[in-house]
Amino acid sequence: MARLDPVAFGFDHESAGLQEAAVLNARFAGLPARELVRRALTEIFPGRIALVSSFGAESAVLLHLVASIDRTIPVVFMDTLRLFPETLAYRDALADRLGLTDLRTIQPDAEKLAAADPHKALWMTDADACCRIRKTEPLARAMEGFDAWFTGRKRFQASTRAAIQSFEQDGVRIKVNPLATWSVDDLKAYVVEHDLPPHPLVAAGYPSIGCVPCTSKVKPGEDARAGRWRGLDKTECGIHLGLENDGSGI
Template sequence: MTAVNDRPEVRTPEQGGVPLTTEPRAPRGERGVADRSAPAFGPETDPLDVIRWALEAHPDVVMPSAFNLNGVVLLDLAVRAGYRGEVVFVDTGYHFPETLQTRDRLAERYPELSFVTLNAGAHPEDGQTPSDLYASDPDACCAVRKVAPLQSHLRQKAPSALLNARSREQATTRADIPFVETGVRVKVNPLAHWTREQLEAYATQNDLPVNPLYWDGFLSVGCWTCTRAVRPGEDARAGRWAGKGKTECGLWAGNNAL
């Protein structure tokens, strides 16, 4: 595995890499609304303490995941804290093979968790959306292929809280998220204050099965149609929907947020 202090070298288009863009990213998101009923966690709070609180306060908590670096770290921490619930992944039909392989490696490593794949077997020609919708209207594509299946599952499960892996450093739209956030459901963000360096160190020290694309500069991996590697100095999600003024799929921000 790549050493903790190594940085992925992003290849230029001339070197066979993914074309880059200089178009602006989405604006800074609104400040997350902290749940005042939660403990007064501080920036130095151990994520394990946040997870243990969540398991006690919300025994029905569910964990959605796309198996990025943050998600893999959270999975390991959650198991250490005693989580034994669902890990819910949405198959959009456009995922990289490496992402699906990472899911399978995680399921093998953590048999105490219930890995649930929604929309399993989806593919670009499955009729859910026009095959080019991701290019003409990425918001609509995400809404149908990613947001809707997860919302439907959560309506059936009706958990009081979601355990998720977002962190402030990932993007401007996440720069103010608290550890515990109010909304349609309580959103618990144990990694809110962890940096990329901390995440990489934890993953390396614990030999976690990180998506191999991460080490190639794909610091946040979504659908292959809408993801590129990032350049040095860009935020971790700069490769998602680059050039489209879009930074979130709609799960955590917007009118249909979870």
């Protein structure tokens, strides 16, 4: 099924794959985050969009925002089998608090993992391959059947995210970034307004939280994501690099 009606959105389906993100940004990018989420859920991708969440340091905001409109949305969580136990506990507590009814926990393919990383040390020699097996490939499988997915990325998080738009073409799907233009103060204000619980590791010095081996504490004055893959020329796990970079197509 085509995602956008050609009359309503002003272009033909034959070129939709090239124009869709641009058209969506032109029409909806200026909307407040809540209205953008509502339109994505009910008008643009009804029944065909998921929310992908790490249940990390800032995840509660987007999860609450989306759940306040539709608690039945599929929420995809990737358990890499190398996560902090605090993250798993936070996932369960936050999902219960928000009343999420379709939380889908995805894990790596057991056979591929056993063959490629039998000693759980692949991250030391090839961090990209480790991320691909534990995160990117499982997410690609989980996204089958969806046309789009919500992400919680913001421009302030890193230089690689400084220009992200509300809608991005990512292979055959659209990524929807409702919080792209939000600031740290915006996030804090939302958390206070809705009394959202923080990830327990934030207070311990982890403003960005991933897998245990590749996450370290951040020193005062450092970028919030400085503790991710510290010492490596790597800033993303691969999920947001797109088809042309890692073949994931998600």
